Amino acid sequence: MSATGPLLLMLLWTVLLLGVLSIVVSTLRTGAPPMPSSPRVRRALLAMLPGDTRGTVLDLGSGWGDVAFNLADHCPEARIVAYELSWLPWLFSRLRQRLFPRANLTLLHGDFFAASFQDAACVVCYLSPGIMKRLEPRFAAELPVGARILSHTFGLRGWAPVRSVRLQDLYRTPVYLYEVPPRAPPRE
């Protein structure tokens, strides 16, 4: 009997195990699993973003790339920059980009906390309450006035959304749209 079959099977199991392990480790590290947004949520997010949006749109935690690819199609004049820390979803999204390229989409492997938000016209998030809490002061300090923040499920404490919808899905998922308000002038 050939030994190739069992060897291949073992290799496959090892790859699968390493993949699962890498997802578990990165989820423990970031606090957000690479759970993709459902098509219904993606449609609700895009409905809150004008198709003629220009400038940079940041997808913070792009997972397998679902939202990032939709953003690239929905806003052809914008430059979509997506950050993902977990190797396996990021590699998958890169493979998607290789097979179905979008000229206005850049998929970066890295921590979005190391990025600057200063040029962003919009940021899109599906993260966790803890991560949103850490992001809030960065958004307030760095994002240009009027920049949009779109968030799936997790809101920004202390910010009033300019729009929010609750989907008619199993979880009654909320989706929030915020706009960065004008900053108070510095005191004399």
Ligand SMILES: C[S@@+](CC[C@H](N)C(=O)[O-])C[C@H]1O[C@@H](n2cnc3c(N)ncnc32)[C@H](O)[C@@H]1O
């Ligand atoms: C719930 S998933 C959302 C995936 C995708 N945006 C979507 O909506 O389909 C959250 C993703 O954020 C990533 N993430 C969390 N913190 C991160 C960080 N600091 N830098 C980069 N990616 C991060 C996680 O690895 C995870 O894949």
